[in-house]
Amino acid sequence: MNLAEATRGIAVSTSLDIEKIRADFPILDLKIDGKPLVYLDNAASSQMPQPVIDRLVRYQTTQHANINRAVHYLSETATMEYQKARCKLQQFINAREDREVIFTSGTTDAINLVMQGYGRKFIQADDEIILTTLEHHSNIVPWQMLAQEKGAKIRVVPINDAGELDIEAYKKLFNERTKFASLIHVSNALGTINPIKEMIAYAHQQGVPVLVDGAQAAPHIPIDVQDLGCDFYAFSAHKLCGPTGIGILYGKAQHLESMQPFKGGGDMIASVTFEKTTYAAIPHKFEAGTPPIAAAIGFGAAIDYLSAIGIDQIAAYENELLAYATEQFNCVPGVNIIGTATHKAAVLSFTIDGIHPHDIGTILNHDGVAVRTGHHCAQPVMQRYNVPATSRASFAFYNKKTEIDTLITGIKTVQKVFL
């Protein structure tokens, strides 16, 4: 693949004013060790633009009260704003109804909700659950817990050397015992974009429902849950320029209605006596207790911000950054890119011959460059490549090519230190 050509092709289609966008992110003005911050850890958490910060401040200074309770002005305002945020999320993923969007504390919480509410009810001994090698620990551990409790089995889709799923092997995993598939949309460790629509369609042909872990996909790919056909879709706000502690679970209404609530408490009931509790309708059935109201409203503001720029525009520009970075990396001897899938999000995992990722991360930090080092909560991926850890640069739409140049210079410095 001619990356330079691809880059030029995409460059024509992107028209983002990056300097104007960067001005929205106050944290990008930080200096680290006297050097301008080069923030390339966006796959772990993205930064928050001023309009989202302002929205949080406005909520907290003029709109805050508990929701779904009192009849006074503030409670009604907060309830309405919280509900508006849900509707923004509904539109963002094109869900059929707003009640199909449940606020959770994040992707991990959303997956655990499905494991507890759907898995514990419908998965029995000897049933099988399909996962992939690319899963984040948050989409492995809950299913292992369930498998141990029920005596169910986990089946894993392998990957090739490029980090792409073996789709033929995936199809062969299905049998009459297969009851659920929980699949990552975009790999956080390698950036691989999986052919999720095709995978969902195949699972449905076999009568198997699918949860999609979209934590890394939602920031980079327009998500249309009706087009995908998925049964569940989960992602977090903090990878979408929103606050931490909030995310959503999308679920088809008929699934959500059939599920047991995961947490009991206030706000999730229709009526309570000491003999019996009747649960509220969805989505409230799954939102026990006072939710992070400010965070949910901030999430809505982040969705507004990203939608105004356009996820398509963001994706095109990030592809341009990825192509440029890939080309630059390939010019540095001793640097190896881990994960070379044809379809990739703007994630570049790499190793440097003879140098431990933690040493790389510390020395890059000296140049103001923030990358992730470690196993990225995806130890099975590390095991597949026989490395304990990698360094990972992940790009957002506010990054610039000159920042990639700083990264490359930093990598050369690392190599010089360890010469």
Place this chain on the structure above:
Amino acid sequence: MQTNSLYQEVILDHNRKPRNYGTLEHASHHAVGHNPLCGDRLDIALQLEHDLINAISFHGESCAICKASASMMTTAVKGKTRVDAEALIDEFRDMATGKMDLNDPHHLGRLTVFSGIRDLPTRVKCAILPWHTLHAALNSMTSVSTETDDEPTQAITGNHT
């Protein structure tokens, strides 16, 4: 905070050419240290005779800070009594976690090249892992050696997913 000052020549040298690297025959004590944060793993074996560390070796997979710390540790404690080694472990921990004023009397000598680690909390564990593991190995003398065969003592730093 000058992070590059951490990678001084003495540390880089011990990383390139680690001392006492390998396995030890007839070890009386050993322990395995593990840092789940980065998958680092360190085996430390030593031979204790009349409470004196006669021989010590280490091997494993780790970052430069951890490897250099292990290498310099082995040269520092070889020939020392168990009590002196334990005292040095305490001093090193206090230095790495910023609890020690280096102007106060101490026995760290060249090990003070690691003092800059106190400004990098995520890397403190890398430098301390060998010392933590040595402590586990030394303590297996009373608690493990008579009861079990060669079940290594686990020393774990970090707690990360």
